[in-house]
Amino acid sequence: MKISKLSPNFEVRDIRKSVEFYTQYFGFKLIMAVSESQDGVDNVIHSDKEYVYAMLQQDAVEIMFQRSDTFKTDVAFSEGLPIGATVSFYMEVEGIQNLYQSLKNEKLEITELQKTWYGMQEFYVKDLDGYILVFAEKAA
Structure with a gap:
């Protein structure tokens, strides 16, 4: 087996606030975001949309954010665990x-x-x- 990268997926309350925090303080760049409608990918966060997922990158580090309700649905072992x-x-x-x-x-x-x-x-x-x-x- 070869592992080529590790990208943590953080369960978060608010995608927009998390993206702002990591871009403002640590220089991460938004790679993609998925709105609640899940009908496509955005390269910027739009003020008129609510988001369920975002991916950010800074050099070789990549992190993902997933809104809590969808995280709990997608990640079976997360049920009952706190953020x-x-x-x-x-x-x-x-x-x-x-x-x-x-x-x-x-x-x-x-x-x-x-x-x-x-x-x-x-x-x-x-x-x-x-x-x-x-x-x-x-x-x-």
């Missing part, structure tokens, strides 16, 4: 100081930037639905 995760999504970045400085004064749940015992500089951010994002860079 959020007991897992962190660890992303190695370049320019962690600049990223941290750009986020630390925003109204985000964010930890201090710190050097770890294993030689990385990293910080954690909690997104709108409780998912934990970790940004890390090898310490100088």
